[in-house]
Amino acid sequence: MSQETIHIAIVEDDNEIRQTLTLIIDGSQGFSCKHSFPDGEAAINAISADSRIDVVLMDIDLPGKSGIDITRYLKLKCPDLDIIMLTVQSDDDSIFESLCAGASGYLLKDTNPADLLVHIKEVFNGGSPMSSHIARRIINSFRALKNPLSDRETEVLKMLSKGLNYKEVASEMILSPHTVKTHIKNIYSKLHVNTRAEAIHKALKQKLI
Structure with missing residues (x-):
């Protein structure tokens, strides 16, 4: 039985990072990079409920609208779309605004490529992957709320x-x-x-x- 392919879109303004992610995804069995976008507006114009995209890797610092704004818009447009924030931002505001906007996961860009693929599969199967540092920040914030x-x-x-x-x-x-x-x-x-x-x-x- 063949493995189901997870179709992925990348929204990242750094050409080198975008190309590296594309190579990692397309070079791994069971994963396919369907689209890669240099900004959020391009993603909004291309992604729809009919795009057959399962997971989006979303940067936050994008030209024009931020990745958080793009996430919010895409989730309204495609409620079943899973979006993982892939960013260098680790401050509380970025984390919680992203999750409130509808992100299903939050990873830092220094995530190991092999781990990134595991996390993509995790979110595809209904999970909510977080970098360990991000998970600790969330736990500490909930403790502060309590x-x-x-x-x-x-x-x-x-x-x-x-x-x-x-x-x-x-x-x-x-x-x-x-x-x-x-x-x-x-x-x-x-x-x-x-x-x-x-x-x-x-x-x-x-x-x-």
């Missing part, structure tokens, strides 16, 4: 939960009482509470301390 308190605010709340008053907390943390009160005010605001008891109760319930 706990809205800063490390210093968490420490202050832990001490309050042990029965220390403002002055004792200030002494323990080598802070001024005014700074401690500012931290507590921020804690109340972030946890949407009005008293020390409510703050401690909510923090314990949500396992923030």
Whole structure:
């Protein structure tokens, strides 16, 4: 039984990178580079639901519209199209904007060619491949969302939960009482509470301390 061929399109403005990716894909059994585009507008004009493209490798820094904008447009046009961002960008905004735009995966350009093919097959089979560095960034961001308190605010709340008053907390943390009160005010605001008891109760319930 012959292996099903995965048809791929590349959107990359760097000619050398685009050509290298094309050679890697076309030189590997089960993979075919159907199209390669130097910019997003060319991809928009060529890709449709009838294009028989399974996976798009999308750069972010493109001339004209960004790869994130192109991803958003293509997903509206072709909802079943799988798009993997292949980029040097590893900042939180680029990662989350790409995923919100509809990207199914996010890889860095230093991904090993053999691993890249594995990831293409993974997304084709319904997965969401991520470079390990990107996955760590996402996990850390979700942890931050779970706990809205800063490390210093968490420490202050832990001490309050042990029965220390403002002055004792200030002494323990080598802070001024005014700074401690500012931290507590921020804690109340972030946890949407009005008293020390409510703050401690909510923090314990949500396992923030």
